[in-house]
Amino acid sequence: MSFLTIGSVAIDNLETPFEKRDNVLGGAATFISITASYFVDKPMLVGAVGEDFGEENLKILKEKNVDLSGLQIVKGGKTFRWHGRYHYDMNNRDTLDTQLNVLSDFNPSIPSHFQHAQYVCLGNLDPVIQRNVLLQIKSPKLTVCDTMNYWIESKLPDLKETLKLVDVLIINDSEARLLSQSPNLVKAARIIRAMGPKILVIKKGEHGALLFTENSVFSAPAYPLETIVDPTGAGDTFAGGFTAYLAKVNTINDITLRKAVLYGSAMASFCVEKFGTEGLLNLSLLEIDDRYRSFLELSRIEE
Amino acid sequence: MSFLTIGSVAIDNLETPFEKRDNVLGGAATFISITASYFVDKPMLVGAVGEDFGEENLKILKEKNVDLSGLQIVKGGKTFRWHGRYHYDMNNRDTLDTQLNVLSDFNPSIPSHFQHAQYVCLGNLDPVIQRNVLLQIKSPKLTVCDTMNYWIESKLPDLKETLKLVDVLIINDSEARLLSQSPNLVKAARIIRAMGPKILVIKKGEHGALLFTENSVFSAPAYPLETIVDPTGAGDTFAGGFTAYLAKVNTINDITLRKAVLYGSAMASFCVEKFGTEGLLNLSLLEIDDRYRSFLELSRIEE
Numbered sequence: 001m002s003f004l005t006i007g008s009v010a011i012d013n014l015e016t017p018f019e020k021r022d023n024v025l026g027g028a029a030t031f032i033s034i035t036a037s038y039f040v041d042k043p044m045l046v047g048a049v050g051e052d053f054g055e056e057n058l059k060i061l062k063e064k065n066v067d068l069s070g071l072q073i074v075k076g077g078k079t080f081r082w083h084g085r086y087h088y089d090m091n092n093r094d095t096l097d098t099q100l101n102v103l104s105d106f107n108p109s110i111p112s113h114f115q116h117a118q119y120v121c122l123g124n125l126d127p128v129i130q131r132n133v134l135l136q137i138k139s140p141k142l143t144v145c146d147t148m149n150y151w152i153e154s155k156l157p158d159l160k161e162t163l164k165l166v167d168v169l170i171i172n173d174s175e176a177r178l179l180s181q182s183p184n185l186v187k188a189a190r191i192i193r194a195m196g197p198k199i200l201v202i203k204k205g206e207h208g209a210l211l212f213t214e215n216s217v218f219s220a221p222a223y224p225l226e227t228i229v230d231p232t233g234a235g236d237t238f239a240g241g242f243t244a245y246l247a248k249v250n251t252i253n254d255i256t257l258r259k260a261v262l263y264g265s266a267m268a269s270f271c272v273e274k275f276g277t278e279g280l281l282n283l284s285l286l287e288i289d290d291r292y293r294s295f296l297e298l299s300r301i302e303e
Numbered sequence: 304m305s306f307l308t309i310g311s312v313a314i315d316n317l318e319t320p321f322e323k324r325d326n327v328l329g330g331a332a333t334f335i336s337i338t339a340s341y342f343v344d345k346p347m348l349v350g351a352v353g354e355d356f357g358e359e360n361l362k363i364l365k366e367k368n369v370d371l372s373g374l375q376i377v378k379g380g381k382t383f384r385w386h387g388r389y390h391y392d393m394n395n396r397d398t399l400d401t402q403l404n405v406l407s408d409f410n411p412s413i414p415s416h417f418q419h420a421q422y423v424c425l426g427n428l429d430p431v432i433q434r435n436v437l438l439q440i441k442s443p444k445l446t447v448c449d450t451m452n453y454w455i456e457s458k459l460p461d462l463k464e465t466l467k468l469v470d471v472l473i474i475n476d477s478e479a480r481l482l483s484q485s486p487n488l489v490k491a492a493r494i495i496r497a498m499g500p501k502i503l504v505i506k507k508g509e510h511g512a513l514l515f516t517e518n519s520v521f522s523a524p525a526y527p528l529e530t531i532v533d534p535t536g537a538g539d540t541f542a543g544g545f546t547a548y549l550a551k552v553n554t555i556n557d558i559t560l561r562k563a564v565l566y567g568s569a570m571a572s573f574c575v576e577k578f579g580t581e582g583l584l585n586l587s588l589l590e591i592d593d594r595y596r597s598f599l600e601l602s603r604i605e606e
Contacts, residue, residue: 089486183392185509186527206488207510208522219511219601221522224489255605262604298522299602301561 001141001247003039004114005032005240006046006133007123008080008103009071011053014232014275015085015096024232024276025057027080028123028146031233034280035240035267036121037064038288039248044114046070046133048102050077060281070111077102090228091205110136119247121239124148127155127162134165142252144168144243145197146235152178160195169197170239173204185210186217201242201261203235211261213254220261221298223269223291230275234268237280241267259292266291304444304550306342307417308335308543309349309436310426311383311406312374314356317535317578318388318399327535327579328360330383331426331449334536337583338543338570339424340367341591342551347417349373349436351405353380363584373414380405393531394508413439422550424542427451430458430465437468445555447471447546448500449538455482463498472500473542479505488513489520504545504564506538514564516557523564524601526572526594533578537571540583544570562595569594 007028014021029047036043044067049057051073061068083097107129118141122130127147134143145166151159152175159179163169169192173185179195180188189200189212200212204222211218242264249256266288270279310331317324332350339346347370352360354376364371386400410432421444425433430450437446448469454462455478462482466472472495476488482498483491492503492515503515507525514521545567552559569591573582 091486183394184529184531186529190529204510207507210527217527217601219524219527221602224513224520224522226487226489226493228487258604296604298520299524301565301599302558 001040001118001250002044002116003036003119003121003244003247004044004046004117004137005029005036005121005123006108006130007032007125007236009045009047009049009053010080010082011057012081012232012276013083013097014230016090016230017086017088019229019275021275025060026082026232026276028125028233028236030061030277031236031271031280032121032123032240032243033061033066034064034277035237035271036244036247037066038267038283038285039241039244039263040119041065042067043244044070044117046108046110046114048072048074048077048106048108050074050079050102053079060277064281070108070114072102072108074102084232086231090231093231107132118142119243120144121243122146122166123236123239124151127151127159131158131162131165134162141250142167142243142246144170144239146170146239147175149175149178163196166197168199168201168243170201170203170235170242172235173202176202199257203238209238209261209265211257213257215254218254218258218261219299220258220265221295223265223295223298225269225272228272231272232276234271237271238264238268240264262292262295263288266295304343304421304553305347305419306339306422306424306547306550307347307349307420307440308332308339308424308426309411309433310335310428310539312348312350312352312356313383313385314360315384315535315579316386316400317533319393319533320389320391322532322578324578328363329385329535329579331428331539333364333580334539334574334583335424335426335543335546336364336369337367337580338540338574339547339550340369341570341586341588342544342547342566343422344368345370346547347373347420349411349413349417351375351377351380351409351411353377353382353405356382363580367584373411373417375405375411377405387535389534393534396534410435421445422546423447424546425449425469426539426542427454430454430462434461434465434468437465444553445470445546445549447473447542449473449542450478452478452481466499469500471502471504471546473504473506473538473545475506475508475538502560506541512541512564512568514560516560518557521557521561521564522602523561523568524598526568526598526601528572528575531575532582534575535579537574540574541567541571543567565595565598566591569598
């Protein structure tokens with residue numbers, strides 16, 4: 001089934017306690033579309049970059065068969081840039097610099113052949129833009145939305161309008177607590193699902209993820225990695241894998257949703273094993289299925 | 304199979320954001336033995352209380368068929384008392400007061416008919432006492448040890464000596480990080496298992512638990528509770544359920560260990576639903592198995 005993502009396409013400067021790299025390809029739509037390429041044909045990307053983006057970065061996306069007809073290359077513009085530094089525990093990070101550049105007046109019109117996309121993954125962006133994009137999609141089968149504490153704190157009324165329109169919200173545990181004003185994640189899930197999204201995924205980093213649907217709660221484990229090289233993009237990768245797996249099987253029920261959480265988690269575990277998008281560029285479907293089965297093993301009780 | 308626990312027997316003053324209760328029966332050995340009573344006949348308790356402990360508290364333990372021949376009632380002594388206050392999120396607490404009383408010179412000799420116990424659960428106590436007890440048990444089949452940050456910080460060399468003698472260590476995630484000096488729990492597990500215990504359980508509160516054995520990692524979910532009334536004793540209850548389930552099935556392998564983690568988690572989920580030991584006093588085996596099956600459901604992927 002057709003898959004569309006909208007989000008940032010970025011150039012990042014990344015610092016971990018062990019390594020520092022400048023001018024690394026990044027951005028939510030980048031991670032989401034590259035991840036989706038393992039599940040669907042020609043994932044559609046909507047975004048904007050500047051003239052500085054570079055042929056090499058375009059080539060990376062093209063080689064993963066990403067449909068770039070919705071990627072605007074703004075004449076005279078500069079690409080969105082993010083500079084982050086991870087703490088020693090890799091669970092926390094500081095943003096040292098953000099340059100919105102071409103994203104500062106980004107409000108895309110969706111190419112007509114993108115408007116029939118069936119599975120839509122809204123990367124973390126201003127909720128007003130997310131809503132404007134959603135309203136241009138004719139009849140999506142599933143809409144999945146990411147957001148972050150910045151929008152919860154600065155644009156809550158807009159975010160709430162967007163949430164009314166989406167089927168799935170994917171956020172992390174601290175964002176869920178912030179959005180719901182409840183420290184208890186089960187209560188938080190009830191409150192957030194009442195805001196619109198009937199399906200909620202709460203990512204908990206090293207503690208895995210929770211999936212809340214009408215009928216049940218699913219607890220997904222995290223992959224036990226001894227070494228995390230770079231957590232950048234793990235959340236976007238999760239969202240991309242989750243949505244694109246559902247696009248591939250084109251069936252939405254409690255079982256496929258649970259599997260989608262594990263495929264999202266599996267893809268995110270590959271992401272953090274290398275810098276930037278590197279861990280996602282040369283995977284085989286066999287490797288992905290092996291990793292998925294490792295996730296099953298982590299919580300299997302043989303009877 | 305026979306089951307023995309040693310640990311504190313206490314009278315607690317408890318404060319949660321919603322309620323305050325004084326003179327509540329508590330202590331590690333109390334929670335462990337009451338929990339064990341659902342899995343084994345006549346769990347043996349080794350501990351000490353003062354003359355103030357009261358007939359009513361003794362009656363609670365007797366009604367759960369706990370063998371109290373190892374419970375010393377110190378003439379003229381006072382029972383160990385703990386006063387704690389939980390934060391709004393229930394994940395953190397402050398100790399407002401600790402009175403060791405009879406525990407200050409507690410160093411028990413194990414009654415001869417207790418010395419053949421096969422499954423031994425060492426509640427959180429001074430590691431020197433834990434070791435002295437262990438050395439009095441003739442040939443235990445499985446030894447399980449709990450500890451806490453206080454002993455890791457103040458008696459690390461003694462704790463390390465004790466760890467050389469135990470089969471299973473059960474600690475929480477912050478204690479695992481402190482003991483291993485590693486922020487990564489997978490690395491922490493490797494380091495701690497090299498200290499002695501071949502089996503390690505890391506409890507993560509609302510995030511479930513991890514089981515590390517020679518062969519595999521198991522990730523257990525947490526029960527999604529909207530309301531936690533009182534977390535006191537949840538960790539002890541987990542240890543009691545874990546060890547006593549293994550005593551009941553009298554088989555130790557990766558499958559029974561995984562099930563033991565879920566039974567421990569199930570018992571702990573009952574514990575936190577009421578104040579003190581109240582949630583553990585009137586359970587049926589059917590309720591326990593239903594809760595265990597809910598845990599299975601939380602991570603089940605139907606194929």
